[in-house]
Amino acid sequence: MPFKLVFKNTFLILVFFSFATLSSCKAQNKSIKNEIIVAANHTKAYLPLLKNYKIGVVANQTSVIFKKDGHTHLIDSLLQLNIKISKVFSPEHGFRGKADAAEKVDNSVDAKTGLPIISLYGNHKKPTAKDLENIDLMIFDIQDVGVRFYTYISTLHYVMEACAENNIPLIVFDRPNPNGHYVDGPMLNPKYSSFVGKHPVPLVYGMTIGEYAQMINGENWLNNGIQCNLKVIPLINYTHLSNYHLPIKPSPNLPNNKSINLYPSLGFFEGTPINAGRGTEHQFQQYGSALFSTSDFSYTPQPNNGSKHPKDENKLCFGVDLKNTPYLNKVNIEWLVDAYQKYPNKEKFFGATFTIHTGDTLLQHQLEQGLSAKEIENSWQKEIEKFKIIRAKYLNYP
Incomplete structure (x- = not known):
């Protein structure tokens, strides 16, 4: 060599x-x-x-x-x-x-x-x-x-x-x-x-x-x-x-700082039927479904650069607009809890890739059991603290 x-x-x-x-x-x-x-x-x-x-x-x-x-x-x-x-x-x-x-x-x-x-x-x-x-x-x-x-x-x-x-x-x-x-x-x-x-x-x-x-x-x-x-x-x-x-842009569906900041919280929707803004110009800055009840905020996903066939393509979706959400310093699970509660077909909410996106079956069970966002977020903390000890060994920057 x-x-x-x-x-x-x-x-x-x-x-x-x-x-x-x-x-x-x-x-x-x-x-x-x-x-x-x-x-x-x-x-x-x-x-x-x-x-x-x-x-x-x-x-x-x-x-x-x-x-x-x-x-x-x-x-x-x-x-x-x-x-x-x-x-x-x-x-x-x-x-x-x-x-x-x-x-x-x-x-x-x-x-x-x-x-x-x-x-x-x-x-x-x-x-x-x-x-x-x-x-x-x-x-x-x-x-x-x-x-x-x-x-x-x-x-x-x-x-x-x-x-x-x-x-x-x-x-x-x-x-x-x-x-x-x-x-x-x-x-x-x-x-x-x-x-x-x-x-x-x-x-x-x-x-x-x-x-x-x-x-x-x-x-x-x-x-x-x-x-x-x-x-x-x-x-x-x-x-x-x-x-x-x-x-x-690091990838087609992360167009700006807002989408990148919200991506950890909205990426869970990749393993569900919920549209997270793909097929719009506000990817990972909103979420919705054609099956949600009527609300003040709506949009219609259509094929575009980076999303040739978005979920609920050409269907009117009702949902939540997050473009003005304050800068996040945590993973916000409230939106996933909200979408699960709103979705009428609970048995079809969890797709084939939900577990690999979340990394375990626990989050699905917690949602099915009706745990609050706070209870779910608290359940992560013990393992996070253990990881921080490992992480510290490899940090090059303060």
């Missing part, structure tokens, strides 16, 4: 990278003090690690280097810097981030660069040994939103596992977590591990994707406890309380 990364002392390595990054970004930060700088912008911190190696990149539309007048895609920038990119790997929604949730995405060729794109979704979630041929080093650079059933962290798991099995180092370019300011929600029971949730973590885990990668390694979650040869290029000026605006 021509390239070797040794990552035995996470703290010292991070101190080194932080020092290098601060030096390289000094000019950028001179005019904009305390601006959050994403890892992809730390070119001086990582370019020396890439020279003379054949690189694979896991990327989508969020994998960009920011500039004063906009941004350039990481792939384009690396090629311009004469970095040898062999292949691109894309997660759910595809390389350009336009596919529907759960929509099959085929392998393809990038029209702009001519690079082969290997889809890591559908039946091909993990890179194979053949996929990794002619690759000396992998880069993972995807914007996460800090929610367990958002599948980019599952893609991270499989990429780490494949790299470990094929002795290929992995560098994760860290990006802010817009839901990194709290930890909350039901814990996943390993019995119900799936691509929609692989690890025993709360629904909202309060970690950047770089920190999460360190936890995957540290908690021995990869197959047979193998370890990925991992480096994390850190953020600058970031804390878990930072209010970070995502300049690029």
